Structure formats: C-alpha cells, structure tokens
Amino acid sequence: MAEDDNRATILRTVKDRVRQSEEQQRVQMIADAIGERRDRDLLDILSSIEQDKGWPETLSYLTKAQHFSYAIPIGTGLPMSKIEDLKFREMLFSVLGSRGLEPIQIDTEDLLTRIKDESSLVDASASLRDYAESVVCNQIESGDTLFFDSDDLDIQVSENIAQMIEQMKYEEIQKITLERKDGKTNIAPLWYCETGRQALSNLGVKGYIIDSRQLEEVLSVIQFSIAVKDVSRYAASKRQSEFPSNTLYRDLHTCIINQNDEGLSNHSSRHSFATLKSMLEEMLDVYNKDSSSDNFRRFLYLVHKHVKVRALDSIQLLERLSYLRDIRIATVTITALGNFYHESAASSLAEILCTSKNREVVKTATAAILNVGKRCPETVSVIETALESSTCTYKGRLKRLLKKVGKKN
Numbered sequence: 001m002a003e004d005d006n007r008a009t010i011l012r013t014v015k016d017r018v019r020q021s022e023e024q025q026r027v028q029m030i031a032d033a034i035g036e037r038r039d040r041d042l043l044d045i046l047s048s049i050e051q052d053k054g055w056p057e058t059l060s061y062l063t064k065a066q067h068f069s070y071a072i073p074i075g076t077g078l079p080m081s082k083i084e085d086l087k088f089r090e091m092l093f094s095v096l097g098s099r100g101l102e103p104i105q106i107d108t109e110d111l112l113t114r115i116k117d118e119s120s121l122v123d124a125s126a127s128l129r130d131y132a133e134s135v136v137c138n139q140i141e142s143g144d145t146l147f148f149d150s151d152d153l154d155i156q157v158s159e160n161i162a163q164m165i166e167q168m169k170y171e172e173i174q175k176i177t178l179e180r181k182d183g184k185t186n187i188a189p190l191w192y193c194e195t196g197r198q199a200l201s202n203l204g205v206k207g208y209i210i211d212s213r214q215l216e217e218v219l220s221v222i223q224f225s226i227a228v229k230d231v232s233r234y235a236a237s238k239r240q241s242e243f244p245s246n247t248l249y250r251d252l253h254t255c256i257i258n259q260n261d262e263g264l265s266n267h268s269s270r271h272s273f274a275t276l277k278s279m280l281e282e283m284l285d286v287y288n289k290d291s292s293s294d295n296f297r298r299f300l301y302l303v304h305k306h307v308k309v310r311a312l313d314s315i316q317l318l319e320r321l322s323y324l325r326d327i328r329i330a331t332v333t334i335t336a337l338g339n340f341y342h343e344s345a346a347s348s349l350a351e352i353l354c355t356s357k358n359r360e361v362v363k364t365a366t367a368a369i370l371n372v373g374k375r376c377p378e379t380v381s382v383i384e385t386a387l388e389s390s391t392c393t394y395k396g397r398l399k400r401l402l403k404k405v406g407k408k409n
Helices: 001-035 039-053 055-064 087-095 108-114 122-140 159-174 194-205 210-222 247-258 261-267 270-290 293-309 313-321 327-337 343-355 359-374 380-388 393-409
Strands: 069-071 080-082 177-181 184-186 227-230
Touching: 001 039, 001 055, 001 069, 001 087, 039 055, 039 087, 039 122, 039 177, 055 122, 087 108, 087 227, 087 261, 108 122, 108 227, 159 194, 177 393, 194 210, 194 247, 194 270, 194 359, 227 359, 247 261, 247 270, 261 270, 261 293, 270 293, 270 313, 293 313, 293 327, 313 327, 313 343, 327 343, 327 359, 343 359, 359 380, 359 393
Parallel strands: 177 227
Antiparallel strands: 069 080, 177 184
16 A cells, blocks of 8 residues: 555656646746747747636746746857846737737736736737726826837727827927027937937937037927027926836836946837947947947947847848948848847848858858748748749759758748
8 A cells, every 4th residue: 555655646746747847848938939029929829828728827827937037149148038027018918919008007917917817818818908098098198108109009909099199299299398508408308208209219319418410300300390498507307207107117218318228138128129229320330430349349249139129120220230341240230130030030131142142141141040940930931932033143042941941840
C-alpha cells in the first residue's frame, strides 16, 4: 500500500510539473507576442487558449504575461526585458478592439479585473470598449485630450467618440495664446493640447521655450491662427500638473517634451515614435559631420530604441536609412528592420535584395528577412510578389531565399 501511495504521489507531482511547464510556455508565448508587437499572433494565441481552457484561464495567462520578460536583439543592453507597461496596455487595447482609447484614467490592473467575469474574449472586448468609451467622453470634456487621436482609433470604436475628439481638439487650439519675452516664446500651452503636442513632437522640438525661427516653423505646421503676446514674465501653467490625467501617460508626456530617450524606451509606447525619429535623424546629421566612434555608437543606441519600442512607423524610417551610401549606417538599419515581424518589413528587405549590388548589404538583408520569416509567415507571399515584379533585378537571390524561408515556416 505504501508503495502504491508513493507511486500516486510521484504521478501527481509529475502531472503538476507538466501542467506548470505548459502554463509557463503559454504565458511566455503571450509575453513574446506583446514584446514584439505581434498583434495578430497575440490574438491567435489567446483565441487558441480560450478554446482549450476558457476565457477566465486565458485572462489569467494574459495577466501573468505582463510580469514576464521577452528576448530583445543583441546590442540593446540586457538580453531580456520585462514587458513595458504602456506596450502591454497598448497591445491589450488593440487585441480587444479598443485601440486609441488607452489614455483613459484607469489602471491596467483595474481594467483586467473589470473583464475577468466575462464569458469570452468577444464579450470581454465589448465590455472594455463600452466602459472605455464612457470614460473617454468625460475625460475629453474635462479638457484632457492628450494622446487621443481620431486617426488612431480602432474601427470598432464609436464614430461619436472620433467626432468628439476632433471637435474638442479644434476648440482647444482656438483658445491658445502664447507668451513671448525677449524674443523667446513659451510654448507650454501647445504641449498640453493634442494638436500642438503632435506638431511639436513631429518637428523634434525640445522643452518649453523656443526662438522666433522655431515659432514660425511650428505655427506653419499647426496651420491655425494662434495669438502671441509680449509679456514681462511668463505665467505659470496649471495645466502642466493636471494633464494627462493618466499618470503613465503623464510621465510619457514629460519624456517626450524633454526628449528623454531612456524614459521613452522604458515606456515603449507607440507615441514615442515621432520623438525618437527626430532624435535619430538629428544624430545622423551629427554623425555625417563627424563620423567618430562615439557618434556612431550614439546613432546605434537610438536605432536600438526604435527596435525596443517596435512602432510600425519605424519600418518606413529604417527603410529610408537603409539606402544611404554609408554602409555602416545601411547595414545597422537593415539589421534593425529584421526585428520587425511584419510583412511591411519583409517587403522593404525584399526590395533591397531586388536592387542592391553591395555584397555586405545583400548578406545583411538576407539574414534580416530570414529572421522576419521566423515570426511572420506572410514573408513567403511577400517574396513571391517581389519575384513577379518587373523591377526586381536579382530574382535568383529571392528564389534561393524562398526555399529557405519555406523550409523554416
């Protein structure tokens, strides 16, 4: 009897370890998909788990994943990084059909708690969207429009929300008056309205005070008539301490204003892209004037920040830089493209392979597109499409590549 009891205990222990290992593996798959911004893969993984385990268990895995780490490319520092808070939040809203509503004033943990009693992923999506839309209405009416953009909203989000956002943004920018002292203008009011924030971020403006040349450029981009009055001293702006009302986005906002690259990387929000783009392009200008090792390392560092955030907008930027004559710059950005697991990255790399004569560039692009193919099955059809193009000069490369990618898939 004692022997039978021991055997039963051993079997239970083995089963528990197998179950724990399976759970660990699934949570890690979720964490990897989030860390690498693979929206479609994340949805597939969650749907698969839900079919097998039900929604409560699926949500449990998703909740645990936010405390897991995922692998990041060599050269960005540590080989693993914990899931960034805003990246997790953005991916959560995206997979639940509420993209663009992330800045609502409620913690991510509280949001997860609100949807734990739903019966399915579909019901959880509807519940989150209904709640988020009700919060957005009150938040925008209070004057907190920062990081809300109608162009960024999921197609399932109410059209009324989009119209409200646009109306409030229009009214907000109309009320602004800037203060100028000794030829320098305080642009804090622009930083604290979404139209101004986007314009300043896209122009690479840093801080609150700009000169007359920068002011002229900013106003030409905003394309609204904004009053500027001369003052003996700048008035304090109370809004700076009020908005964004969501503390995560408030910190992100501060990082954008100060161009704090480390802070932007730690948040890894897609809203970091414009600022990181400006910083990278500015560093490239510095490097072109002085191609020292220190300047190159700084450029490399900023490329890695784009890879860590993995905003899809970075793909177009990196593609443009990959055609530069400086091979060191080109190969770095091509390698970076290989860490965006999306068909647009595969398409960019296929185009390089179709046209480039440089052996080092071809070698780097081949390795990069093979890496994309590991996580992006659409890579096969991208290569096939490139092969059919009349502008593809080196089709032999793609034919050999297609065999390799097909085998990996």
